[in-house]
Amino acid sequence: MAQDDKIDLCIVGAGPAGIAGAERAAAQGLRVVLVESGEIGGVAHNWGALPSQALSAAAERAHQIRTARDLGLGADEPRINFARVNARIRAMIDDVSPTVSSEHLIGQGIEIVRGRAKFTGPAALDVGGRSIKASYYFVATGSRPVLPDIPGRNAIAYFTPETIFELTRRPTHLVVIGAGATGLALAQAHLRLGAKVSVVEMVEPLAGEDSELVECALRRLRAEGLQLHTHTGVVSISASGDDEMTIDIKSGPDETQLVGSHLLFATGREPDVDGLGLELARVRMAGRRPALEKFGRTSNRRIFIVGDAAGHNGVHAARHSAERAIDAVTGNAGAEALVPRIVYTQPAIAWAGLTEYEARAKLGDRFEIVRCPLSQTAAAWARAESHGHVKFIVDRAGRVLGAGVVGSAAPELVSIFALAIAQKLTLSNLGALVVPYGAFAQIVVTAAAEFARGRPDGGSKGWQNKLKRLLP
Numbered sequence: 001m002a003q004d005d006k007i008d009l010c011i012v013g014a015g016p017a018g019i020a021g022a023e024r025a026a027a028q029g030l031r032v033v034l035v036e037s038g039e040i041g042g043v044a045h046n047w048g049a050l051p052s053q054a055l056s057a058a059a060e061r062a063h064q065i066r067t068a069r070d071l072g073l074g075a076d077e078p079r080i081n082f083a084r085v086n087a088r089i090r091a092m093i094d095d096v097s098p099t100v101s102s103e104h105l106i107g108q109g110i111e112i113v114r115g116r117a118k119f120t121g122p123a124a125l126d127v128g129g130r131s132i133k134a135s136y137y138f139v140a141t142g143s144r145p146v147l148p149d150i151p152g153r154n155a156i157a158y159f160t161p162e163t164i165f166e167l168t169r170r171p172t173h174l175v176v177i178g179a180g181a182t183g184l185a186l187a188q189a190h191l192r193l194g195a196k197v198s199v200v201e202m203v204e205p206l207a208g209e210d211s212e213l214v215e216c217a218l219r220r221l222r223a224e225g226l227q228l229h230t231h232t233g234v235v236s237i238s239a240s241g242d243d244e245m246t247i248d249i250k251s252g253p254d255e256t257q258l259v260g261s262h263l264l265f266a267t268g269r270e271p272d273v274d275g276l277g278l279e280l281a282r283v284r285m286a287g288r289r290p291a292l293e294k295f296g297r298t299s300n301r302r303i304f305i306v307g308d309a310a311g312h313n314g315v316h317a318a319r320h321s322a323e324r325a326i327d328a329v330t331g332n333a334g335a336e337a338l339v340p341r342i343v344y345t346q347p348a349i350a351w352a353g354l355t356e357y358e359a360r361a362k363l364g365d366r367f368e369i370v371r372c373p374l375s376q377t378a379a380a381w382a383r384a385e386s387h388g389h390v391k392f393i394v395d396r397a398g399r400v401l402g403a404g405v406v407g408s409a410a411p412e413l414v415s416i417f418a419l420a421i422a423q424k425l426t427l428s429n430l431g432a433l434v435v436p437y438g439a440f441a442q443i444v445v446t447a448a449a450e451f452a453r454g455r456p457d458g459g460s461k462g463w464q465n466k467l468k469r470l471l472p
Helices: 016-027 042-046 049-066 082-100 102-106 181-192 211-223 315-329 356-363 378-382 410-422 442-452 463-470
Strands: 007-012 032-036 111-114 117-121 124-127 130-132 134-139 143-145 173-177 196-200 227-229 233-239 245-251 254-260 262-265 269-271 303-305 341-343 348-353 368-373 389-394 400-407
Touching: 007 016, 016 032, 016 042, 016 102, 016 134, 016 315, 042 049, 042 082, 049 082, 049 181, 082 102, 102 111, 134 315, 173 181, 173 254, 181 196, 181 211, 181 262, 181 341, 196 254, 211 227, 211 348, 211 389, 211 400, 341 410, 348 410, 356 389, 356 400, 368 442, 389 442, 400 410, 410 442
Parallel strands: 007 032, 007 134, 032 111, 134 303, 173 196, 173 262, 196 227
Antiparallel strands: 117 124, 124 130, 143 269, 233 245, 245 254, 341 348, 348 400, 368 389, 389 400
C-alpha cells in the first residue's frame, strides 16, 4: 500500500482487542492497517489466557481422577508429566493459531505491518521508517506484569503469569505472590497437578469481588490443600541452596519463612504503552496511564486506547471494548452492553451489574438480596458439584440490578444474569424460563420462586398490568 493512500484506521497491537477491532472495522468497510512487533494473537493467545485455560483444564482432569470416588468410581493419584502438559499447551496454541493468523486477517482485507510503532506527532505513526497517517488510531498494546520492589528479587529466578508455562518439571513448592484472579487460578492449577503451593497476599484475596462468593471459593481452595497467607507482606527473597529459595514474610508483628522451589509473581498489570510516543501525540496522561473518556478516547480525538491497555480485564472485555470503539468511530454505537467479571478458579466466580456494596451506596436499603445454593439443582447432585450459590441484587419490584454466582457453571450462568440486567428483567421474568432437566440454569428458576414465595403478587409488578395486556 502506498504511503499516501487513505487509511481509515491504524491499530497498534494484534492481541484480542486489536484483532477484534480490525475485524469489526474491516466488516464495516474501513481500510485498516494492523501493526504488530511480536506474535499475532498477543499475550492472551500465546502466553496468557489461552494457555492458562489449557493448564486449568489439565488440572481439572487430574482433580476428577483424584476424586472419582465421589461418583462411585475407583480413584487414584493421576500420573502427571509436566513436560507433556506443556507440550500439549504449545500444540493447542499452534492448532488454534490459524484463527488469528496473518493470512486469516489479510483475507478480510486487513493490511499487516510488522515492526515497532511510535507516534511522531498528533496524526502520524512511524513503523520501521514507514509513516502511517490514518483518520483514527487504536492503541491495543495490552498490559505487562507489575513486579514489586522486594530486596533480593533480581538475585533469583522467578516467573510471571506469561512465563510460568515454560515449566517442564513439576514444582516441588510453588510460592505465588498475589491472590488476585490470575494468581489464585494459576495456584490452584499447579496444586491440582501435584505441586505444593503457597500464596502470599498483602490484603484480602480477590479484593473487590463479592466477599460471600470469594469465601466460598477460598474454602474449596484451602480444602484442596492451598496454603494461603493473607494480610502478609514479603520482606525479602534469597537463594537458599540448590533449586531452593527462602521468602521472608511478615504478618503484623509475626515473621516467618517459606522455602520454595519456584516463585511466581502475580501482583497486577499495567498498560504497556512505554515507547509509543504518546507525549508526541499529545495524549494526556493520568500518572502512568493515559487519561480516557468514553469508548477509550484520549485527549487526542484521533486516538483511542482499547483492551488491556485501557484497563479492561479478560479477553471478552478487551474484545468488546475495541468493538465498541469501532462502533463509536463509525457512528453505530448503541446501548452499552454489560460485561461480566469472571475469576477462573474452581469453583469459578462470576458477577454482572451492581454489587451489594454498590447497591447499598446507591440505594440505601431499597433493594433485596436473593440467595440460592446450587445444591437445590439436580445437576449439582448428579455431578457431585454441590458447592456454591447464586446471589441476586433486586429492587423491590424484583428487577435484577446485579447478580453473581460461585460454582463450576459460573461462566455460563453469568451471561443469563448480564442479559437480564441489560434488558431490565425481573426475577419473575426469569422464572418463566423453561430449563432442561439436569442443567445448572435451573437455579435461576429456583431463585425466582424463592423471591416470589410469600408475596401476594408473586414477585411481579402486579396482576393488574398482566390483565391489562390481555384486554382489548
